[in-house]
Amino acid sequence: MKRLATASLACLAWSGVALPASAPVWAETTPPVSELVPPYTRVELSNGLTLLLMEHHELPLVNFELVLRSGSIADPEGKEGLTDLMMSLLRKGTRQRSAEQIAEQLDFLGGELELDASFEWCGMSAQFLAKDVGAGLELLADLLLHPAFPADELRKLVDLRVNRIHEAKDNPRRVIGRYYDGFLFEGHAFGRPVGGTETSLPAIKRADVQESYSTWVRPNNAILAVAGDFRAADMRSWIESALGTWERRSADLPRAAASKPVRGRKVLVVDKPDAVQTYFRIGNVGVAKGHPDTAALHVVNTVFGGRFTSWLQNELRTKSGLSYNAHSRFIERSVPGSFYISSFTRTADTEKAVDLALEVLDRLHEKGLTQVELESARNYIRGQFPPRYETAGRLANAMAELEFYGLDRAHINAHTQNTDAVTLDQLSEVIRRFYPRDDLVIVLVGQADEIKKIASRYGDVEFKSVSDPGY
Amino acid sequence: MRVRCPERRCGGDCFSRLARVLACCLALLAAAGTSQALDPGRIQTHMLDNGMKVVLWPDHSIPNLAMYVFFRVGSRNERPGITGLSHFFEHMMFLGSKNYGPGEFDNVMEAAGGANNAFTIQDITVYQDWFPRSAMETIFTLEADRIASLAIDSTSVENERGVVTSERRRSVEDNNVRALDEENWAAAYKAHPYQWPVIGWMVDIQNWKIQDLYDYFHTYYAPNNATLVVAGDFQPQEILDLCRRHLEPIPPGPEPQPVTTAEPEQRGERRVELHRQAQVASIISSWHVPATSHPDYHALRVLETLLLQGESSRLHRRLVERDELALRVSGGMDFALDPTLFQVLMPVRGGVDPGRCEAALYEELDHLKEKPPDEREFRKAKNQLAADFYRRLETINGKAFVLGFSDVYSGDPKAFLDVVERYEAVTAEDIRRVVRAYFTKTNRTVSTLVPETEGAEKAGAGASGAEVGS
Numbered sequence: 047m048k049r050l051a052t053a054s055l056a057c058l059a060w061s062g063v064a065l066p067a068s069a070p071v072w073a074e075t076t077p078p079v080s081e082l083v084p085p086y087t088r089v090e091l092s093n094g095l096t097l098l099l100m101e102h103h104e105l106p107l108v109n110f111e112l113v114l115r116s117g118s119i120a121d122p123e124g125k126e127g128l129t130d131l132m133m134s135l136l137r138k139g140t141r142q143r144s145a146e147q148i149a150e151q152l153d154f155l156g157g158e159l160e161l162d163a164s165f166e167w168c169g170m171s172a173q174f175l176a177k178d179v180g181a182g183l184e185l186l187a188d189l190l191l192h193p194a195f196p197a198d199e200l201r202k203l204v205d206l207r208v209n210r211i212h213e214a215k216d217n218p219r220r221v222i223g224r225y226y227d228g229f230l231f232e233g234h235a236f237g238r239p240v241g242g243t244e245t246s247l248p249a250i251k252r253a254d255v256q257e258s259y260s261t262w263v264r265p266n267n268a269i270l271a272v273a274g275d276f277r278a279a280d281m282r283s284w285i286e287s288a289l290g291t292w293e294r295r296s297a298d299l300p301r302a303a304a305s306k307p308v309r310g311r312k313v314l315v316v317d318k319p320d321a322v323q324t325y326f327r328i329g330n331v332g333v334a335k336g337h338p339d340t341a342a343l344h345v346v347n348t349v350f351g352g353r354f355t356s357w358l359q360n361e362l363r364t365k366s367g368l369s370y371n372a373h374s375r376f377i378e379r380s381v382p383g384s385f386y387i388s389s390f391t392r393t394a395d396t397e398k399a400v401d402l403a404l405e406v407l408d409r410l411h412e413k414g415l416t417q418v419e420l421e422s423a424r425n426y427i428r429g430q431f432p433p434r435y436e437t438a439g440r441l442a443n444a445m446a447e448l449e450f451y452g453l454d455r456a457h458i459n460a461h462t463q464n465t466d467a468v469t470l471d472q473l474s475e476v477i478r479r480f481y482p483r484d485d486l487v488i489v490l491v492g493q494a495d496e497i498k499k500i501a502s503r504y505g506d507v508e509f510k511s512v513s514d515p516g517y
Numbered sequence: 518m519r520v521r522c523p524e525r526r527c528g529g530d531c532f533s534r535l536a537r538v539l540a541c542c543l544a545l546l547a548a549a550g551t552s553q554a555l556d557p558g559r560i561q562t563h564m565l566d567n568g569m570k571v572v573l574w575p576d577h578s579i580p581n582l583a584m585y586v587f588f589r590v591g592s593r594n595e596r597p598g599i600t601g602l603s604h605f606f607e608h609m610m611f612l613g614s615k616n617y618g619p620g621e622f623d624n625v626m627e628a629a630g631g632a633n634n635a636f637t638i639q640d641i642t643v644y645q646d647w648f649p650r651s652a653m654e655t656i657f658t659l660e661a662d663r664i665a666s667l668a669i670d671s672t673s674v675e676n677e678r679g680v681v682t683s684e685r686r687r688s689v690e691d692n693n694v695r696a697l698d699e700e701n702w703a704a705a706y707k708a709h710p711y712q713w714p715v716i717g718w719m720v721d722i723q724n725w726k727i728q729d730l731y732d733y734f735h736t737y738y739a740p741n742n743a744t745l746v747v748a749g750d751f752q753p754q755e756i757l758d759l760c761r762r763h764l765e766p767i768p769p770g771p772e773p774q775p776v777t778t779a780e781p782e783q784r785g786e787r788r789v790e791l792h793r794q795a796q797v798a799s800i801i802s803s804w805h806v807p808a809t810s811h812p813d814y815h816a817l818r819v820l821e822t823l824l825l826q827g828e829s830s831r832l833h834r835r836l837v838e839r840d841e842l843a844l845r846v847s848g849g850m851d852f853a854l855d856p857t858l859f860q861v862l863m864p865v866r867g868g869v870d871p872g873r874c875e876a877a878l879y880e881e882l883d884h885l886k887e888k889p890p891d892e893r894e895f896r897k898a899k900n901q902l903a904a905d906f907y908r909r910l911e912t913i914n915g916k917a918f919v920l921g922f923s924d925v926y927s928g929d930p931k932a933f934l935d936v937v938e939r940y941e942a943v944t945a946e947d948i949r950r951v952v953r954a955y956f957t958k959t960n961r962t963v964s965t966l967v968p969e970t971e972g973a974e975k976a977g978a979g980a981s982g983a984e985v986g987s
Contacts, residue, residue: 076580077580149834152827153900154900175904206837206866208867209844209864370683430632
C-alpha cells in the first residue's frame, strides 16, 4: 500500500504518484499529469480537411468534434445570429432527409448531436456507439454536405429563438453575460450577440443562410477531431469516403479585430422591475488564448475568484452572507476576451456587495499573494486539472481547440509544470497587467429605480430595460 | 469547445434533474461486460462495524478519485416550521468541526488539491469530494472529523442564513420556472413532505434555531445512515484501511424514525395559477406516479423516454415542431423513495393560448392509451436508454453517482446490473397500461404561470397577462 503523507503534498511529490512503479500490483497504469493529452495523429486530406485522430478504448463510444474557422464575427450588421442559425438548420433537412427523419435516425442510434457557434468558430459535436459509427458518420456527412435549409424550418426556428430570448430575459442570470459583453465590447464584434436579437433574427433570409453555409462550411476551413473506440487507420478511410466529395472553396477567414480595454469607468443598469436581487459583473478586456502568462494568471485567479475558498467567495459569501456565489473569470479568445467579477445580492445590499467586490480587487493589488497561497493554488490546479481530460469526448474537444489556436499538446501537458515554476514576482506582474483597477466596466441587472443612485457613484450610467430588444 | 458551470453547493434544483437523467444510465451495464473499464467484477461492497456501507469502483484513467457520501436524509424528513433544514444543514457541514474551525475544511481540502460540493434532494443529502491520489489521507481525516464531531458556530449560522436566502432568491424568486414548480408540488401534495421545496419556505429559512441543527445532526448523521462511494485511482485495500482508521471508530446512532405519511389518492384535477412579471407563460402538468421501488417504474422510464427524450420524442415533435405551441417540452420523474410526480413543463410561445398546449399534451397521452408504440419507436427508446448509460459512466463522477443512487433506491449498489433485463422486459402493452393507470384527469395537477406587466401587478390586476409578440 502506498500512501503519501499530507506534508509531502507540495509539488515535487506529485511526479512519483502516478508512476507505475509506485503501484506495481495495478493491472493498468494511470497517465501522469504531464501526459493528459496523449499523442495523436494529424493528417490533412486532399480537400484541405484537417483530421485529428485519437484511439481511446475505454468505452464503446466515438466522439466527433468539428470546428469551422468562422463564427458570429462574420455575421453581417443587423443580421446577428446568422452563423448560429445556419449551423442549427443543418439538422433541419437535407436533400434526402426531412428534419423529422434526421431526428428519428439520430435518436434511433442513441446518438448525440450539438450544432452551435461562438464568436470565432462554429461547429458540430456528435457521439455514437462504436457499433453504429458507420451510420452515424453517414448521417453527419449528409447534414454537412447536402443541407436543404427548408424555408419553413427557417421561419420556425427564427420564431422559436425570438421566443427563447424573451424567456431568457425573464431570468437575469441567463442574460447578464450578453449585456456585459455588449457593453464592454461596444463597437467590436465580441459585443454582438452570437445568438442574435429579437430584431436581428427576423431579418435573416434564406439566401443569407445559404451564403453563410457555402462560404464557411468548407473542408479547407475545418478541423475534425475524432476520439474513441476505433482504429485510426480505419477511421481515416471512413472519413475519406464519407467527406471526400466535400469541396474546398477559398474565402478570407474573418478575423477578430484587436480588442482594447475600456478607459475610465462606465456603468450600465438593466431594469428588471420585479427582480429581488441585483446581479452584477465588473471587469474589462482580459487576455488572449495561449499568452505566455497563462500559468501565472491561472494561479492568481484561482486564489482571487476561481475556487470555493477564493478571496471573492470568502468575502461576499462566507464572511458576510451577502451572496450565494462570487467568482472571477477570464474568457480567452484569439484576441483578448473579457475578464469579469460576477456576483449577486438582494436589492437592498447592492452597494455593499459592489463596494466589497471592488475592495477585494484593491486588496489584490495592494497585498498580492503569499507563498502559502501560491502553493495552495498550485496543488489545487494540479489536483483539479486531470478531470478536464478524462473522457474521449473531452480529448476530442482538446485536440480541436489546440489545432484551432495553433497550440501544441504542451499547452495542456506542461501546464501543471508551468504553474510549479511560477514565482511570487511573476504573480505581482500578472496582477498589475491583467487585473484592471481604475478602468472598469460595471453592469447591474435589477430594479433600476432602487439602484440607479448607487450606480451613479461608480461612473457614468446608461440605462436599458430587459423589455427593450437586444442587449 | 464548451464551458463548464462553476456553481457550487447547489440547492436541490441543480441536481434533481441530474438524478432524473441518471436513471437512464442505470440501463445497460450488463451489455458492457466485455469492456475493461466497466468490468462490474471490480465493484466491491463492504460493511464497516458501525453500519456504514462502503462501495468501491477502481478506475485508473486519471490520477484522481471521486468520493461521495450519501446520507439518507432530505426534505422528506422535515416538518412544517423546519422546511429546508436538510439543505441548510448540508451547508453547515462545511462550517466547522472539532479539529477544523469555520472555513478550515475547505482551506485544507483545496490546499491539498481537492475540491468539494454537496447537494440535497427530497430523499437524500450527498457530499462530494474530488481529489488527487496524494490527498486521500487528508480527505478521510476531514470527512471523519465532521461526521464524528460537527461544531456549529453561531456566527457561521447567521452568515449562512444570508447565503441560503440569496440562493433561494436567485433560484426561486428570480426564476419563474422554479417558482411554478414549487406551486405544482405544493398543490399536488396535501399530506406528504414532498409538498414543500427542498430549499424550504423563506420564512422557515429565517427562523431555524441552532438547536434544530444539532437535533438534525444527531438524528440523521450517524454512520449507519450513510453509504460511502469511492471511484477512481486507488487499490481497494488502501481505501479500506483509511475507512477502518478514520470512519469505523465513529459510533453508530439509533435508527431514524421512518417517514410514515402516505399521500392520499388524488380524486380530482387541481389547478393553480401563479401571476408574475414575465415575457413568457409556462405550464407544468403533473401526475402522481409510484416510487422507484414499484414494479411499474421501468415502464414509466421507457414512457418518459418516448415522450421527452430527443427531438424525435412524441411531445417535442407535436408541441415544438408540428403545432409550434411550446418553446420546449421537458420533465419526467425523479428517483423517489415515496410516490412522486411525473411532470411535463411547457413554456408557451408568444400569442399562443396556453390551453392549446395542454390540450395537445393530453391528446398525445390519449393516443398512447389507445395504440401502443410500434416496434421501431419502442426500440429507439431502449437504444437511447442504452447509449445514455455508457455516457454517464464515462467519468469517475458518473460511476460514483450510479453506485450511490442504486444503493439508496434499491438497497444494493450493484442492483443496476440487471436493470437492462428489466427495461427489455417492458412491453408496448405495459406502456398502454401505465398511461391508462396514472395519466388520468383526476390524478392531474396543472400549474400555470400567468405573465403580468409591471403596471398590472402593482395595480393588483388579475386576468390574463399580456402576450408578448416579437
